Every structure is written in C-alpha cells, then in structure tokens.
Amino acid sequence: MNSFEHIKNILKEIEEFSDGTDVFKNKIVEAALRLDPKLLSVLMKDERSNSIFFQKVDDIFIFDKIKFQKFISNKEFLPDSFTSFKNKIGLTANGEYLTEAKEVVLDFPYKDCILEGGQTKEDQKRQEIFWNETLASEEIDRLFEPKALINWKKYDENGEHIVEECTINDNLILKGNNLIALHSLTKSHKGKIKLIYIDPPYNTGNDSFQYNDSFNRSTWLTFMKNRLEVAWNLLKSDGTFFIQVDDSEFAYLKVLCDDIFGKENFRETIVLKSSTESGVNAINVKRGERLFKVKEYILFYSKSKSFRFKPFYTKAEFNLNYKYEVINKDGTYTVEDISKKFKEKFTHLDISSTEKDLLTKKAFENYALQNSENIYSLEKNIKKAGEKFKNFALANKSKGIVEAYENSLKKIVLIYDGGVFVPLQERVIIEENKKYFGVLASDLWVDIGTTPSSEGGVKFSNGKKPEKLLQRIIAMTTDANDIVLDYHLGSGTTAAVAHKMGRRYIGIEQMDYGENDSVVRLQNVISGDTTGISKNVNWIGGGNFIYAELAKHNAQYIAKIQAANNGNDIEKIRKSILEDSSRNYKISKTSFEENIPLFEDLTLDQQKIVLINLLDKNELYINYSEIEDQTYNISKEIVKINQQFYNSK
Known part of the structure; x- marks a missing residue:
C-alpha cells in the first residue's frame, strides 16, 4: 500500500473527517492549518505518517503543515475532486457558515484590535496603535480600567470655581482620549444614558481622521467599533443612539x-439636507465630475425594539382644507367656512386673478394660524373607524350640527356632517414666536438648514452642527433631566442644546480648540447666549457644568515628544523615559543605550517614533485604583472628588 492510501485509511477512522467511505479534504486541511490536537495525535502515533510530516528537534516533534497540505491536495490522495462538495467552504459568523446563519457580516483587517486614536490637534497625523499587537490580553483589561480625573473646575454664572463635590447629577465635560473616557464612564454611568449622539470624523481624507495607512477604511471601522461597543453599554434600556455621517x-x-x-434595534436612516446647491464645487458639477453634495445621513438605533419616539411636525405648505372655524359658546357650536370669506375680501381689487389668489391664500393662512385653536379640517373618510363611531357619525349626518364624541382613548372629538373635525392646533409649529403649519415628520429632513457661523459664540470651520438639529433629536427621544452623551463633542453643540433644554449631559473631547472650545461655548450658554435655539426655548441663561481631565501618565511623554523641536529636547526625553518604570517592559535599557549611535543617526521624526514605542501604552493614563499612590502626587481633595464621582449612585 502506498503512502497516499495509507494516510487516507488513517484519516477515515476519524469521524469528523470522513463518512466512512470518503474523507473530507477541506476539513482536514483546515484542521491541519489550525493544528487540531486530534488530527496531530493520530498522525504522530502512526509511524509512517510521523516520519513523513514530523521533524524531531531536541525531543520535540515539529509538524510540517505546509507539506501535509500539499500531500492532501495531491490528486493521488484524492483523485475524485467532487468529494470537495461534501464539505462546506466559505465565510463563517459565530461558528456557522453564512449560508446556514442567514447573516451578512462585515469583515476587515484588524477587526478585533483596539485603536487608541490619540490625536491632540485636528491637523495632526499620527500612526495608529493597535493595542492587541503590543499588549497581552490581561493588560488590555487593565488599559480600560477607570482613570483618575484631575484639574476639576466648576463653571456657573459667577465664573470658574474649585470643585468641592461631584455627583452623577452634574453636567460633565471630560478632556482626554474618548475610548479611555468611555470605559471610565462604565463604572459610574453604565445603563444610565438616555441618548447618545455623535458626529464622528467621516474619513473623507480632509477631516480629523488622518490615519493614512494602507488599510484606511479598516482603521476607521476599527476606530468606530471600539467606541460603539462600549458606548452601547452605557445606554438605558429605553435609550437611543444617533450617528451622523456622510x-x-x-x-x-x-x-x-x-x-x-443588533439589526432588530435599527429604527431609521434619516437623510439630512446639510448644505445648498451652490459654492466652489459648482465648477465640478458643470464639468460633470460630480453632483452637489447636499445630504448627510443619521443612523438611528434604540436599545429596545419597543422604543417609541415622540411624534413631531415639520414645516410645510399650508393645507387649505383647514378652512372651518368652529366656535363653542355655552355648549353650542357654530361652523363657518372661512375660505369663502377671504376669497370675497379681495374681489374688488383691480389686479390679476393670480395676484388675488396669492393675497387670499396668504391672508387665509395668517388668520388660520393665529386662531388655530378654533380652526379644523373635516375628515369624512372614516372607513377604518370602529362600528360604534361610524354609527354615531352616520346619525349625525342629517342633523346639521356639531356633536361631541368620546373616543376609545377617552378623548373628545367633534363630529359634523358625518365626518370628524381634525384640529389645526396640533399641527402648528412655533419658531422664534412665529407660527407655521406642520406635517408629521418623515425620514427626510430638509428644514434644518446650515449652521450660522456665529451660533454658540464660537467659530468652528469643520462641521459645526446646527442647534436646531440637536434640539429635534433631543426632544423626540428624551425628557427633562435625562442624560445626553456626545463623545465627539467638538465645538459643543450637543452639550449647549442639552443645557438649554434642561437635560443633563456628558461631553468628551480630546482635541484642543482654544477660544472655540466647548467649554467656552458652554460659558456663553450660562451667560445667556441668544443664538441657536435660545428664542425657541426662552433661554435666558443659568445653570452650571463641571470640567475634568483624564490624569495623564505616559501620555505626558507623548505630548513632550510631539512638541520636541531638536536633538537636545529628544535627548532629555529619552533619558527620562529610560529611567521611568513605566516604559515598555519589552525594551531593555542596557540594549537601547548600547545602540545610542544608531538612534542618533535617525531623523527627528524617526526618533520620535522610537521614543513613543519605548512607552508602555497601558500606562498612558493613571488608573483610578492607583490614585492614592504617592508616585502620582494627587492631592487628597482630588482623590475625594474622584471617589464621589465613581461611587455616586
């Protein structure tokens, strides 16, 4: 018997790899590639297969899986290629083949990695760090422990103050890496956030996500995935998540x-008209290169399938069917078709019929909106109503009067001429003390408009969102005192709107925007900012918020490395890192010092990369559990505030 037949007979004895007659070639190859213990045990015990596929080195047997794969693939081993159809080949999800799981999954390089994403300036390009390539799994758990918070400040109408107390009820702005900050919040806020809205970098090549590696899309998806997973756990059972992208x-x-x-928790894809068909891109449109980009998307998910948002109306053309004025006087109703009255009002004018129609429509609309509590349309299509209601309406038809009817919701509705009066009042929208006609909202939002450059008192050239947009999202999903979270806070629109609307909020931002920072904007809000939604919500100022920063450890070294301008700066930092116990344990101080000449031959940017790699990335920030370690020199007052924050219920 030749070797091919011999090995085939051995493998036939393994149930997973054979049906007793034929062997499953692809399953065997897959098992060999993952070094399946059962397969290796059978092959090692057989003297003939052992001599072919194993090499003995110092009493250790090394399996040659490449040789084994070629052997199995040889036509002499399995001349009938149709046996491959006995095995399934393809992508898997959760241990099942996709054809069986009936799912579609998104797979990409580095999917299971952690992307720290540590930029401090919007225009800063930074090589990404994938933690599970540099840290053992148990160290990754430590990386995500809650961090100590320092530089606490409280802001109210009287200015900046020292923080003496902090609880979960305080509005909070956190400065630092948003991935680390989100994990820190799991200790204090898990299951307590009602709404998360984020406007992350869109990965357009021109935004703040400037990770120009060869897996740019994979890097962005990894960046998003890390943060979405932990943020989702912060939501209440009736919480919602909104993500805006292009x-x-x-x-x-x-x-x-x-x-x-979970796809069952997907609610809507909202299309937002975010710009107009004008500007410098017109030349590209005229050339036929691309259309104007006027839209963005908002993905809307809820933590529970049973979640219900609060219905709302958006501005629309006035519906002329709202033409009946119904007056109730001592229980007796009078009905007048006011459209006729306004049509007669302009008949004497010596103008065109088109102009008369416009004047009539405008006057009619203004009157109806100003007296909306008495204006109705008459809906006669009641086929879907209950039998009791239909019988009542049918009996009313011949009476010529208005009658009140209590429906199944215990609500009084007015019946007239066999139909039901629909009130205009519930469709009226008030913006800046002006009334507009509204229709129930759709998933196409064209009425938000662009953001005024002066809104909020800060200038933010890269994607400042309109306060009106956040007002709508917050109003449809939250109530007073609910907590709203934005971990890509930017100029602070989400926090500013939440503040004006009486919601609590947490904002996380890593980059420093100076005079256009969210802290500056919120101080403007407290002082009575009159821009944005202020008039709509009668905002006059007040309130407070607390600011704190993640306590840096090795992150301080990174800041110094990035700021270094010459060799002298680099040398000082290098010496300090090599003496610090927080450097990467894989780096030998002695070996590094022996190669100083090689290090000095590198360019300044290359030296910076080397120094960053010297640092233990698990020690970027100080863990809350180590806050009382004397090494960090954190005051008792700050320790106390951290204890209040993390232990508040």
Whole structure:
C-alpha cells in the first residue's frame, strides 16, 4: 500500500473527517492549518505518517503543515475532486457558515484590535496603535480600567470655581482620549444614558481622521467599533443612539452597527439636507465630475425594539382644507367656512386673478394660524373607524350640527356632517414666536438648514452642527433631566442644546480648540447666549457644568515628544523615559543605550517614533485604583472628588 492510501485509511477512522467511505479534504486541511490536537495525535502515533510530516528537534516533534497540505491536495490522495462538495467552504459568523446563519457580516483587517486614536490637534497625523499587537490580553483589561480625573473646575454664572463635590447629577465635560473616557464612564454611568449622539470624523481624507495607512477604511471601522461597543453599554434600556455621517463610510458603518447593536434595534436612516446647491464645487458639477453634495445621513438605533419616539411636525405648505372655524359658546357650536370669506375680501381689487389668489391664500393662512385653536379640517373618510363611531357619525349626518364624541382613548372629538373635525392646533409649529403649519415628520429632513457661523459664540470651520438639529433629536427621544452623551463633542453643540433644554449631559473631547472650545461655548450658554435655539426655548441663561481631565501618565511623554523641536529636547526625553518604570517592559535599557549611535543617526521624526514605542501604552493614563499612590502626587481633595464621582449612585 502506498503512502497516499495509507494516510487516507488513517484519516477515515476519524469521524469528523470522513463518512466512512470518503474523507473530507477541506476539513482536514483546515484542521491541519489550525493544528487540531486530534488530527496531530493520530498522525504522530502512526509511524509512517510521523516520519513523513514530523521533524524531531531536541525531543520535540515539529509538524510540517505546509507539506501535509500539499500531500492532501495531491490528486493521488484524492483523485475524485467532487468529494470537495461534501464539505462546506466559505465565510463563517459565530461558528456557522453564512449560508446556514442567514447573516451578512462585515469583515476587515484588524477587526478585533483596539485603536487608541490619540490625536491632540485636528491637523495632526499620527500612526495608529493597535493595542492587541503590543499588549497581552490581561493588560488590555487593565488599559480600560477607570482613570483618575484631575484639574476639576466648576463653571456657573459667577465664573470658574474649585470643585468641592461631584455627583452623577452634574453636567460633565471630560478632556482626554474618548475610548479611555468611555470605559471610565462604565463604572459610574453604565445603563444610565438616555441618548447618545455623535458626529464622528467621516474619513473623507480632509477631516480629523488622518490615519493614512494602507488599510484606511479598516482603521476607521476599527476606530468606530471600539467606541460603539462600549458606548452601547452605557445606554438605558429605553435609550437611543444617533450617528451622523456622510456617504464616505455610511454603507460600511450601517453593517457594522447592525452587527454591534443588533439589526432588530435599527429604527431609521434619516437623510439630512446639510448644505445648498451652490459654492466652489459648482465648477465640478458643470464639468460633470460630480453632483452637489447636499445630504448627510443619521443612523438611528434604540436599545429596545419597543422604543417609541415622540411624534413631531415639520414645516410645510399650508393645507387649505383647514378652512372651518368652529366656535363653542355655552355648549353650542357654530361652523363657518372661512375660505369663502377671504376669497370675497379681495374681489374688488383691480389686479390679476393670480395676484388675488396669492393675497387670499396668504391672508387665509395668517388668520388660520393665529386662531388655530378654533380652526379644523373635516375628515369624512372614516372607513377604518370602529362600528360604534361610524354609527354615531352616520346619525349625525342629517342633523346639521356639531356633536361631541368620546373616543376609545377617552378623548373628545367633534363630529359634523358625518365626518370628524381634525384640529389645526396640533399641527402648528412655533419658531422664534412665529407660527407655521406642520406635517408629521418623515425620514427626510430638509428644514434644518446650515449652521450660522456665529451660533454658540464660537467659530468652528469643520462641521459645526446646527442647534436646531440637536434640539429635534433631543426632544423626540428624551425628557427633562435625562442624560445626553456626545463623545465627539467638538465645538459643543450637543452639550449647549442639552443645557438649554434642561437635560443633563456628558461631553468628551480630546482635541484642543482654544477660544472655540466647548467649554467656552458652554460659558456663553450660562451667560445667556441668544443664538441657536435660545428664542425657541426662552433661554435666558443659568445653570452650571463641571470640567475634568483624564490624569495623564505616559501620555505626558507623548505630548513632550510631539512638541520636541531638536536633538537636545529628544535627548532629555529619552533619558527620562529610560529611567521611568513605566516604559515598555519589552525594551531593555542596557540594549537601547548600547545602540545610542544608531538612534542618533535617525531623523527627528524617526526618533520620535522610537521614543513613543519605548512607552508602555497601558500606562498612558493613571488608573483610578492607583490614585492614592504617592508616585502620582494627587492631592487628597482630588482623590475625594474622584471617589464621589465613581461611587455616586
């Protein structure tokens, strides 16, 4: 018997790899590649297969899986290629083949990695760090422990103050890496956030996500995935998640979110008109290169399938069917068709019929909106109503009067001429003390408009969102005192609107925007900012918020390395790192010092990369559990505030 037949007979004895007659070639190859213990045990025990596929080195047997794969693939081993159809080949999800799982999954390089994403300036390009390539798994757990918070400040109408007390009820602005900050919040806020809205970098090549590696899309998806997973756990059972993006990564993000949040929790894709058909891009449109980009998307998920948002209306053309004025006087109703009255009002004017129609429509609309509590349309299509209601309406038809009817919701409705009066009052929208006609909202939002440059008292050139947009999202999903979270806070629109609307909020931002920072904007809000939604919500100022920063450890070294301008700066930092116990344990101080000449031959940027690699990335920030370690020199007052924050219920 030749070797091919011999090995085939051995493998036939393994149930997973054979049906007793034929062997399953692909399953065997897959098992060999993952070094399946059962397969290796059988092959090692057989003297003939052992001599072919194993090499003995110092009493250790080394399996040659490449040789074994070629052997199995040889036509002399399995001449009938159709046996491959006995095995399934393809992508898997959760241990099942996709054809069996009936799922679609998004797979990409570094999917299971952690991307720290540590930029401090918007225009800063920084090589990404994938933690599970540099840290053992138990160290990754430590990386995500709650961090100590320092530089506490409280802001109210009287200015800046020292923080003496902090609880979960305080509005909070956190400065530092948003991934680390989110994990810190799991100790104090898990299951307590009602709404998360984020406006992350869109990965357009021109925004703050400037990770120009060869896996740019994979890097962005990893960046998003890390943060979405932990943020989702912060939501209450009736919480919601809104993510705003453009079409650069929208399709990929939707699949990723379905995987993380559950596709059953997907509510809507809202299309937002975010700009107008004008500007410098007109030349590209005229050339036929591309259309104007006027839209963005907002993905809307809820933590529970049973979640219900609060219905709302958006501005629309006035519906002329709202023409009946119904007056109730001592229980007796009078009905007048006011459209006739306004039509007669302009008949004497010597103008065109078109102009008369416009004047009539405008006057009619203004009157109806100003007296909306008495204006109705008459709906006669009541086929879907209950039998009791239909019988009542039918009996009313011949009476010529208005009658009150209590429906199944215990609500009084007015019946007239066999139909039901629909009140205009519930459709009226008030903006800046002016009334507009409204219709129930759709998933196409064209009425928000662009953001005024002066809104909030800060100038933010890269994607400042309109306060009106956040007002709508917050109003439809939250109530007073609910907590709103934005971990890509930017100029602070989410926090500013939440503050004006009486919600609590947490904002996380890593980058420093100076005079256009969210802290500056919130101080403007407290002082009575009159821009944005202020008039709509009668905002006059007041309130307070607390600011704190993640306590840096090795992150301080990174800041110094990035700021270094010459060799002298680099030398000082290098010496300090090599003496610090927080350097990467894999780096030998002695070996590094022996190679100083090689290090000095590198360019300044290359030296910076080397120094960053010297640091233990698990020690970027100080863990809350180590806050009382004398090494960090954190005051008792700050320790006390941290204890209050993390232990508040």
